[in-house]
Amino acid sequence: MARLLSKPLQGSLNLLILKTLSRGPLHGYAITNYIQMVSDDVLQVEEGSLYPALHRMEQEGWISAEWALSDNNRRVRYYKLTPKGKRQLAVEEDGWKQITAAVSKVLKFA
């Protein structure tokens, strides 16, 4: 099956991350895994896009990050949705729905 890279979906990366984190705190690797799994391997988030995006969103105040220790005593960075992030998620979801609706209409009539 063809791999859809996250590049065309740049705009939706924030939405995917926020939605994923709305289920609970996760580290970066778990986020990619989750998105890949739930999308049946269609969406694979590249590390080169994921981490800069995470750090930007952290600066925006949508998510917060904290370091925790893993089972084998490694430093792991967990991300968590903030209240501001929850509001942002709603905004992005609405935007996404509008866009997909618009794209479907175009596909139907063209």
Next chain:
Amino acid sequence: MRDKPFKDASDELAWHFEQRVQQHIREGMSEADAQAAARRHMGNLTAITEETAESDVFIWFETFKREILLALRMLRRAPTVAAVAILSLGLGIGANTVVFTLMKQVVLDYLPVPEPERLVILHNQDPEYGHEWSNGMHSSFSYPMYRDLNAATPRIFDGILAFRAVDVSLSGRESAENITGGMVSGNFFQVLRVAPWRGRLLTAADDQAPGANPVAVLGYGLWKRSFGGDPGIVGQTVVVNQHPFVVVGIAPPQFYGIDVSRRADLFVPMSMKADVVPDTRPLSDRMDHWASLIGRLKPGVSQQQASAALTVLYPPFLNQDAAVLKLSPNGRHEYLRKRVDLTEGGQGYSGLRDSLSNPLKILMAMVGIVLLITIVNVANLLIARGVARQREMAIRLSVGAGKAALMRQLLIESLMLASLGGCLGIAIAYSGTPALLHALSFDLSSASISARPDWHVMLVAAAVTFAAGLIFGLLPAWQSARTDVGAALKTEGSFGHTGGVGWLRRALVVGQVALSLVLLTSAILFTRSLQNLENINAGFNTTNLLKFKVSGLQAGYSQARIKSFGEELRQKLAALPGVEMAGIATVPLLQDTDEGGEVTVEGSSGLKEGRRSYEGNSVSPDFFSSMQIPLIAGRQFTPSDSANVHIVNETFAKRFLPGKNPIGMHFGFGDGDNVKLDQTIIGVVADSQHSTIRSHKIPFVYSPYLAEPHLSSLYFYVRLRSNEPNAASAIRALIHQMDAGLPVNDMDLMTELINESLFVERSLGYLSIGFALLATLLAVVGLYGVMSYSVTSRYRELGIRMAVGATPERVLAMVLRESAYLGMGGALCGIPIVLATAGSIRAALYGVQPNNPVIWCSAVALLIAIALLAGFIPAWNAARIDPHSALRAE
């Protein structure tokens, strides 16, 4: 060193990488395959880490820190360049800060009062009759005229204040001290809008009936210094010139009166004039001009409107003067046409500003030029380094560094240099200003001026530093951004291309030399001017002449006692072993003080108005012999001379009595038809300098001091037999023995006094030499750098020339010629600047013309000689090139 965001991102990605490897292993790969797969999947880990770290907003700070550390490392790698740059910048910025510190306070600062821009100074136009008690301000009014003007102008001014600085002796709690006091009108503090620090300030009610309100306000500084800041002093009594005054309040800390160069420590109402300056004319005398006036314009009233209104209001008051003066119809007509001139008063009066503002502006221009030369020099150094780093830059460009990043790096390096230089400069200014002032024997203790730069000055210095860094940083940065990667990498370094950078460096050196020429010329001019002043013939013998002042009036002496004491002391002085004789004057010599007016001489009525002015002094018998002023005709004064016999100088005789024998001729003081010609000339003496060493010849009248009705201080001039180091202490002991309570002030040798009076000229002379040397040295460094670079880069060419027969002498001459051309080019560019600036320094020169071609030609010759000197070592190296090794060195 790894900064924090970078390390965080790196840890985070390492964890991610490991998770992926683990997953691959769980899916059945070998460890090695799993790692390879993960690496393949994730791509360039470092790039991702970097991008992630940079997403942090705070990244800019870390980048900045990293770049500063990098810049520091680069500076450490070329310590000589860095040291030369920082040191010369430090000197340049330091010199600017020092001069600006003084300039700001003396020339730029406003009085520390609200809305100073609404204050205007009132000036009295000529002709001026009657008695002028000169304040060095040339704009004094009588007290009645002040009251008239203040009362008549409530629609123009919030109020007009009157001020007069006087020396007073203050006996406080412990001992007596001499301080500067201010006699002020009652509304002085209200007009300035100054609030009391303690107690109350003076009011109009304190300035009513003469002698009725012995109250005083202490200056904050005096209160702290002499009364320990004790608030209990308010309500107590202090003794001013033997008269008790009740302290009613303390003025606020920054307040110094209206003259920044002469801080007033005590303020008393003008109505108390008779107590503060006893035996002067009464307050009500319309012909006694002594008060300086400052008005505060009402909001919305412009200076022009006020001036127009005063023109209408003034004549009736002048008419009252004219009635007292009994002027002739003509004189009266002219007198009534006088006007009051207004000038901006927000900065108050300042004798210091008048005398120093021009020299300070000249100094400011000089240090500005020094700084410019410094900046050019550092730019030159950095360009030279840029050339040496061309390969480094080319390599960094070719591995993908952006040009913007490279330029930013170079700019940061120059700003680093600039800030280090700026810090050094401010440190130099902070510790150097007091030392410099001390070295120039400039005494600020009586002025309200601080030798330390304040934060305004610091801010300006920081801004200048930053601008300097930008200027000398942009040139090299621009140069290296133009680096042609291919060319720079191909050439092997030793034969770098000179074309592009060479012309820029040469242009900079030419500019440096041009600016040095300006400084060199001014240094020669100021030195010559100082020499002229030091060699002025004062008209009397200045060596072995000791002067001092005795203030009998302040000690409570009567007029008769002042005279008998003066004569007794004069005779006792003459009897001292080291002393030849002594004379007394009532106006001090060469201390910027003059008294005078107009005279009418018999048979000279044809002289125009303004040509009849004279200056005068009352002197003792033996005064002329003591000063060694030659007596040309007639006789000296004797103790029995009456008030109406006088001795005049040669200029007086030549102007008023040309071709006549002046002895026995008559004249009268004052101007007009009613002047009685009841004064007789009994002698003529040679001209001599009186109020200053550089004054022009003016008719002079000497009168017998023993017949003078109003004496206060006596100035003694003692002719010593030879340089007697103990004379001063012997004289002090003698006076102490005669009256222990009598203050003796300002004891000094005349030569010292003359030295002091040339303070401004000497400072300008020495400082301009210093700046010119510094500028020339920097120009030499620049020239040397350019020439040795030129020789190095033409190593092969010179080798080939020598191989085909050029002698070492010819190569030497060739290089020297190039250096001389640079010097000459700079000098040629400098001459127009010299000529253009000549006008602005003319006023500061004595006996030498600023556009004197001999002077700038010698400066040009000097610079060319210096250019040859700077080129000599590179030329010598060029002449010793071994053709064989030069040709092999490919």
